[in-house]
Amino acid sequence: MGNRKRRQAGGAGARGRSLRLWVAGGAALGLALAGCSGGDDGGKASPAPSKGGGNGGGTSAKVLQSQPMAHADGPAHAELLALTPSANNTVTLRARIVNDGPQRIRLSQIFVDTGRQNQVAGLLGSGGLALVDGAGNKMYHPLTAGDGHCLCSDVNNVEVQPGKAQELYAVFPAPPVKNVMVWVPLAPPFTDVAIPSGSAGPAPGQTLDPGSAQLGRPVVRPLIGTSEGAAEAIDQDGNDTRVRLSADVLFALNKADLTPQADATLQKVAKQIDASRGPTVTIDGYTDNSGNDAINNPLSQRRAQAVEAKLKGLVTRQGVDFRSAGHGSADPVADNSSEEGRRKNRRVAVTFARPPEPAPPAAPPSAPPASGGALPVVASVRPNIKSPRELDTAANNLKFDVNAVHRDAGGLVTVNWTLTNMSDKVTAVAAGLGRPQSLEYSGPSTNGARLLDPAEKMRYWPVRNSEDSCLCTQLANRARGELKPKESVTYTDVYKVPASVTTVDVELPWFTQTIPLKGLTIK
Known part of the structure; x- marks a missing residue:
């Protein structure tokens, strides 16, 4: 330990000499350290x-x-x-x-x-x-x-x-x-x-x-954007697209024969593989934790092989190597203690290189608000929740404003939204904005805000990095979670939304409730 401290001290001295020369050379820039x-x-x-x-x-x-x-x-x-x-x-x-x-x-x-x-x-x-x-x-x-x-x-x-x-x-x-x-x-x-x-x-x-x-x-970390629909969920990171297909849509109970409903879903996946430039497609089958490994492991293997065989006939691009495997109940993406969680875990995941994304529509960036100025409001709602739960009805004391839904030059969509306490008493808000417990793949400090594409019935969750830290206001990290009377706080969430999606519903969370603001244009 003493040697390490001496090395650090010696390094600090060398850095100090380097800095003095560097700052002297940059003095003409008018930079001052004090x-x-x-x-x-x-x-x-x-x-x-x-x-x-x-x-x-x-x-x-x-x-x-x-x-x-x-x-x-x-x-x-x-x-x-x-x-x-x-x-x-x-x-x-x-x-x-x-x-x-x-x-x-x-x-x-x-x-x-x-x-x-x-x-x-x-x-x-x-x-x-x-x-x-x-x-x-x-x-x-x-x-x-x-x-x-x-x-x-x-x-x-x-x-x-x-x-x-x-x-x-x-x-x-x-x-x-x-x-x-x-x-x-x-x-x-x-x-x-x-x-x-x-x-x-x-x-x-x-x-x-x-x-x-x-x-x-x-340290350069990939970003992962997740969207969910009734038949599929999609994870996109820096290199790959992973389409998680619902086994309940693809197969009958405890069967490995594809249903007629599977055709349209797998045709969509095949088009994405055709647009991809990667040589390998991996197909992984999973079950929930019902039953035992003697049943789950071979069932998940047969289901992965059935999807592989179907995609081979649908993909037109040459030179694609398909690889399939079954994993039984391993690697759940949701909580197996609920029926909704088990449904998400019964899946076949198809992974391939992320296809090139079309550029978002060119648009001049909107001017940021001046310091201390009022934020713009593009949508606003005062909830009127009827519920026996006092925690749910506490939302009626709040005003939910969306300030911006903006797509940047890199294709990320940022949603800024403000909560205002309209009551005459202090209101705690952090607990009401938490993520649903079934969302296992999102970081524990994300809020539960999400976007809905009403045309495709796909919901988008805030982007997270490979450390499971979201691009959002992290409520556990000295964020304001309690509002005094008439006090406001602005939160933010960042999403990965296809360029083809130009109108979304913003769904803001409040305990067991959802506060929707519909038909907002991405600008």
């Missing part, structure tokens, strides 16, 4: 920026976009300042958190990459920031040095006082696209952010130069 570092100032934050965009620490930066934050400590907003190329095929993000309320807000915990916090030394601070490539279904996380320290602001134990601001930076591997989504925890994402040409100097508070530091392995 008062802007996430943690180097003993937990103090800069004054809130003026309308001109200055952060009070000697820098001046134009605010590119601004979004409200659903922080439990009170009202705040996030500002996007810059996203610029930097050395060694990286890009540097600069953002700012502004405290709009009467009490301090804590930045600890919300800017942690939970997938790496116990694996890499020193990876704390702004690791929760991310860049999202919707077209490639990839999520890019801040880089680390060889010793595990994040190339990002350290905001542990940092508190932003009322009227003050805290600037953040993070260095990422450069995505292979021109426009990205910038993800800031507890805030709607900054969408359609262009990566310009040029090169960034050091950000305020930056202590590692990506051009000279020994960089660790980049």
